[in-house]
Amino acid sequence: MAHPLPDVDDTSGLCEQGRDLIRDVLARVGDKWSVVVICQLGDTSRRFNELRRMSEPITQRMLSATLRGLERDGLVTRTVHDTKPPRVDYALTPRGFSLLEIVRALAGWAEDNAAGIVDSRTAFDAR
Amino acid sequence: MAHPLPDVDDTSGLCEQGRDLIRDVLARVGDKWSVVVICQLGDTSRRFNELRRMSEPITQRMLSATLRGLERDGLVTRTVHDTKPPRVDYALTPRGFSLLEIVRALAGWAEDNAAGIVDSRTAFDAR
DNA sequence: CCGTATCCTTGCAGATACTG
């Protein structure tokens, strides 16, 4: 196991420790579809095509891959009901819900700073 | 300005409104180098090659692009000192600092859940 | 020292078609 930076200064706090895994988590949050799916599962469990419709224009392939990734990290559960037309339910785990909280905080920040960011961009581009 | 989704249901709360911009912000957080740079600027301002060394193995190209993106969004400032060897300082803006807070919260969550996630992955892969 | 310009590879994601 590679030691995560036995570096001289640790002035950056949390951001320096466990770099790999943290980047992993950040990547998931940065992933377009993961966040969308997590948000949609925030209220109740959903079925595959239900998520597909809600997350348009996601492709089947991407939804499938996204869900498998989330399941792998223990963020969602996949429950197969052996009914006549097959039915699969996806739901957030406790860990998934705790991530949802953070994502919502981030979304809140984005909303609060949206106008300012747009202004900054306009100013920057006008040059 | 485009209205942020005059959609039918808003069951997912914040995650549904202003989708485009929010995804933009999330993408920045998910971006490998942006977070690293923001964290390194958390304590004090830094010079270009200083950031370059601290963020290894980032390439010049990527650091340049990352910094320009952050500057464009008003997250960092770029200050050129007209000294004999050219010197450029990058620093976090107030907006940058406020994002740093969120990123640190996210990093904290990652640390708290690191072990659990690794376990989930191992269990998932062992099948 | 602080970048930009160019080339070139790679991996991600869309489209499409098919299976249990």
Place this chain on the structure above:
DNA sequence: CAGTATCTGCAAGGATACGG
């Protein structure tokens, strides 16, 4: 309904070289 398989493009990013 709930996915997997294959093929293909396209753009992000590494390597390298050069300019202010």
